[in-house]
Amino acid sequence: MSIRFTAKARRGMAALIVAAGLAVGAAGCGGGGDDKRPEATASASEDGGSEPSAQQGQSAAPLAELRGTDGLLIQIVAAQRDSGGFVTVNGNLKNDGAESVPIPAQVSGDETEIIKHGISLGGATLVDSKGKKRYYVLRDTEGRPLTTTGLGTVDAGQTIPVFMQFPSPPANVTDVSLQLPTFSSGTIKISG
DSSP states (O other), X not given: OHHHHHHHHHHHHHHHHHHHHHHHHHHHTTOTTOOOSXXXXXXXXXXXXXXXXXXXXXXXXXXXXXXOXXXXXXXXXXXXXXXXXXXXXXXXXXXXXXXXXXXXXXXXXXXXXXXXXXXXXXXXXXXXXXXXXXXXXXXXXXXXBSBOBOOOEEOTTOEEEEEEEEEOOOTTOOEEEEEOTTSOOEEEEOBO
């Protein structure tokens, strides 16, 4: 019994160390003036999910537009690489239709660990076609996707700020394709 307790304590301590390292890395990355990361990226595991945060440092024209079903649209406004080895993609989920639309469950992907945390953008991937690699949304130590979660119905005309965080492709890779189930794909340029 004490061996099992010790093993559980070690796993718990390792998870705590990893989470603390990620939080310190996220807080210390980028130096001064890095306003492009959403506030919720470092705290996704603290409150059982992440609320959409206000987008800062948005460019006037979106990097890409991904069209979905029933008037849904995601405009990507930033894709920022940070020194911690992550790429954070920020955008706005809009309903251009005339009626309220529920977010399709497929956008969460098909991984059981992500699906159990509710509807999110956890099915998103970045594809580096030259390097022939696909990058999936990161997760915290409890399996929650590091992306906007708790999505439900989007009212007609409503806009919701969203984010997704991925492992960073190599530094020489700047153009990647962003893919999300039920939406068209779009090519985005990673900055930073």
